[in-house]
Amino acid sequence: MMELREENRGQGAQGEGEKGWEGQPFELEGFLSAERRRVEAALEAALEELLPLFPPSTRDAVRWGVAGGGKRLRPILCAAAYHAGGGEHHAIYALAVSLELIHAYSLIHDDLPCMDDAAVRRGLPAVHRQFGEKVAAVAGALLIPAALLQAWRGARELGLPPEKARGILEELSRAAGAGGMVGGQVLDLLGEGQALSAAELEELHWRKTGALLRAALRMGGMAAGLDGPQLEALEQYGAAVGLAFQIADDVLDATSTLAALGKEPSDAALGKSTYVALWGLEEARSRARWWAREAVEALRSAGVSSPALMALAGYVVSRRS
Numbered sequence: 547m548m549e550l551r552e553e554n555r556g557q558g559a560q561g562e563g564e565k566g567w568e569g570q571p572f573e574l575e576g577f578l579s580a581e582r583r584r585v586e587a588a589l590e591a592a593l594e595e596l597l598p599l600f601p602p603s604t605r606d607a608v609r610w611g612v613a614g615g616g617k618r619l620r621p622i623l624c625a626a627a628y629h630a631g632g633g634e635h636h637a638i639y640a641l642a643v644s645l646e647l648i649h650a651y652s653l654i655h656d657d658l659p660c661m662d663d664a665a666v667r668r669g670l671p672a673v674h675r676q677f678g679e680k681v682a683a684v685a686g687a688l689l690i691p692a693a694l695l696q697a698w699r700g701a702r703e704l705g706l707p708p709e710k711a712r713g714i715l716e717e718l719s720r721a722a723g724a725g726g727m728v729g730g731q732v733l734d735l736l737g738e739g740q741a742l743s744a745a746e747l748e749e750l751h752w753r754k755t756g757a758l759l760r761a762a763l764r765m766g767g768m769a770a771g772l773d774g775p776q777l778e779a780l781e782q783y784g785a786a787v788g789l790a791f792q793i794a795d796d797v798l799d800a801t802s803t804l805a806a807l808g809k810e811p812s813d814a815a816l817g818k819s820t821y822v823a824l825w826g827l828e829e830a831r832s833r834a835r836w837w838a839r840e841a842v843e844a845l846r847s848a849g850v851s852s853p854a855l856m857a858l859a860g861y862v863v864s865r866r867s
């Protein structure tokens with residue numbers, strides 16, 4: 547994980563206005579809907595290739611879990627990082643949706659009764675509510691190797707040499723695995739009903755949510771051929787945006803509704819430690835904005851020019867769902 551600057555933690559909104567995304571002219575709404583269209587098309591193409599390989603009894607469930615809406619933040623970040631690095635090939639979306647396939651599997655499994663036991667996801671019945679637990683478990687599991695296969699295909703479609711493609715697959719695998727998302731989920735399950743410290747909470751979220759977001763940025767940058775300080779800046783952006791995203795998520799869980807979120811706010815009922823419980827609402831909001839500005843600053847100081855990534859940092863903390 548990037549070196550968090552201890553002396554800066556807890557300083558809320560300090561520096562606001564100096565290095566924020568504010569003031570960057572960028573039409574975010576239009577950008578997001580155009581990007582989502584590209585991601586949806588790439589997801590559809592991926593499903594067309596993948597679904598015939600799956601047991602027929604699982605295909606509708608996989609489609610339900612993958613195609614049921616969602617912000618598509620991870621592939622959008624990946625493509626934005628690629629474009630920031632000067633990449634221009636449309637096949638970036640084929641690579642980027644591998645992140646969404648991993649994300650979709652994690653949501654299907656996260657909603658299972660043995661995990662968060664959630665009935666609704668993205669405004670629709672969770673996969674296990676619609677198709678049963680066994681099918682949901684299998685659908686999620688099928689998506690893991692499918693995501694890796696998709697990443698490989700995407701990287702090769704981009705014309706990347708096998709060595710680079712392997713490096714990108716390694717990013718995705720590490721972010722999804724024990725040191726990343728699955729490891730974070732284990733900490734999450736073990737932490738239920740306990741009051742975690744700020745450091746424990748950060749470790750949990752860094753793994754559970756942050757690692758995949760960071761991988762999105764690194765995969766995009768690597769696909770564009772970046773390395774050195776610029777790739778590092780994307781990585782720092784990803785880590786900072788990951789924290790901002792998670793703090794904003796806790797704020798939404800504490801303040802929003804099923805109708806707005808498309809899922810039941812559940813942190814309190816599940817006895818989860820949250821940033822809101824640790825710091826209170828206003829401080830949590832302020833720290834989320836602080837991390838979003840840190841993300842932008844990481845790009846600025848490395849000379850990575852990307853109005854899209856700068857605007858996306860703001861979106862992560864101002865989103866309504």
Ligand code: GRG
Nearest residue numbers: 616617618619652653655656728731732754755
């Ligand atoms: C077997 C221990 C074990 C783990 C399996 C279930 C799992 C792996 C991991 C769960 C990790 C998880 C659910 C992380 C996601 C956290 C999160 C904030 C999800 C919401 O993401 P958004 O807001 O959702 O991007 P949309 O719906 O917009 O895609």
